[in-house]
Amino acid sequence: AQKITQTQPGMFVQEKEAVTLDCTYDTSDQSYGLFWYKQPSSGEMIFLIYQGSYDEQNATEGRYSLNFQKARKSANLVISASQLGDSAMYFCAMREKNSGGSNYKLTFGKGTLLTVNP
Amino acid sequence: DAMVIQNPRYQVTQFGKPVTLSCSQTLNHNVMYWYQQKSSQAPKLLFHYYDKDFNNEADTPDNFQSRRPNTSFCFLDIRSPGLGDAAMYLCATSRDNYRFNEQYFGPGTRLTVT
Numbered sequence: 688a689q690k691i692t693q694t695q696p697g698m699f700v701q702e703k704e705a706v707t708l709d710c711t712y713d714t715s716d717q718s719y720g721l722f723w724y725k726q727p728s729s730g731e732m733i734f735l736i737y738q739g740s741y742d743e744q745n746a747t748e749g750r751y752s753l754n755f756q757k758a759r760k761s762a763n764l765v766i767s768a769s770q771l772g773d774s775a776m777y778f779c780a781m782r783e784k785n786s787g788g789s790n791y792k793l794t795f796g797k798g799t800l801l802t803v804n805p
Numbered sequence: 806d807a808m809v810i811q812n813p814r815y816q817v818t819q820f821g822k823p824v825t826l827s828c829s830q831t832l833n834h835n836v837m838y839w840y841q842q843k844s845s846q847a848p849k850l851l852f853h854y855y856d857k858d859f860n861n862e863a864d865t866p867d868n869f870q871s872r873r874p875n876t877s878f879c880f881l882d883i884r885s886p887g888l889g890d891a892a893m894y895l896c897a898t899s900r901d902n903y904r905f906n907e908q909y910f911g912p913g914t915r916l917t918v919t
Contacts, residue, residue: 722907730893732848732910778847790860792838793908795847 691779691796698801700769707754708764708799710779716740720782721762722793723753727775735777738762769803776800808832809911811896817917818886826881826914828896837879838908839871840895848895854879855901883916891918 692711700706712721723735738746738753746753754763766773779796810829818824828837836855840848852861854873868890870882883890893915897908 724910730895730913730915732895732897732908734907734909737907790853790855792850792853792862794850797847 691781691794693779693796693799695799696797698799700766700801700803702771702803702805703768705765705767706769706801708766708777708779708801710762710764710796712760712762712779712781714760714781714783716783721753721755722780722782723751723762723764724778724780724795725773725775726778726798732778736764766801771803771805774801774803809896809898809909811894811911811914813914814912815915815917817919818883819919820888821885824883824886824916826883826894826896826916828879828881828911829877830898830909831877832898832900832909833876834898834900834909835876836899836901837873838897838899839869839879839881840897842893842895842913844892851881886916886918888918891916 690713694709719740721738725733725735736746736748736751736753738755745755750767752765754765776798778798780793782791783794784791808831812827836853838853839851841851842848850862851865851869852871868884872880881894893913895913896911899908
């Protein structure tokens with residue numbers, strides 16, 4: 688069974704500094720996708736960044752970058768120049784086949800609560 | 806410009822009283838998902854529709870049902886809510902569900918069972 692591990696239940700960072708949120712995954716598939724979502728206290732899940740298993744370069748989206756180390760099966764999220772509005776829960780997720788094997792679904796890690804201090 | 810809309814945002818129901826949560830989308834996406842997220846936990850997929858094709862997760866209790874009358878709307882029915890069903894219910898959509906399937910989430914409905 689595939690799974691996602693986020694070892695940091697909570698992280699603190701000073702405003703304007705960079706922070707890395709860890710994510711490791713376990714899969715025997717050759718083709719897979721990794722996602723990061725942000726969930727503010729309001730509840731909505733916001734897509735941040737995607738990395739495909741065959742992508743040779745690390746994904747970047749504005750202040751977000753994904754440090755993809757395929758051999759180590761890690762996909763850490765790096766947030767540069769943290770802002771107060773970055774305070775939220777962050778989930779790492781992996782695309783995997785559903786229980787019926789006919790479609791794909793997202794499986795989420797347990798999340799990391801990031802707090803940005805002024 | 807709301808794309809995935811969930812109503813209501815907060816729902817209170819009594820133990821054993823059927824409740825329906827609704828989700829609508831303006832994206833014209835083929836796939837609609839329902840997730841359950843309990844406090845301080847990861848979202849857990851309950852089921853999804855690809856067009857009219859219903860796909861249930863193996864561990865989703867029979868107490869949970871879903872309907873998708875058209876492309877835009879999808880409903881989650883809880884036939885006999887228990888205290889353990891109190892959670893945030895998230896609806897999401899994607900254009901398809903293979904390869905890169907970025908999912909767009911609604912704001913969620915927080916269900917309380919009294």
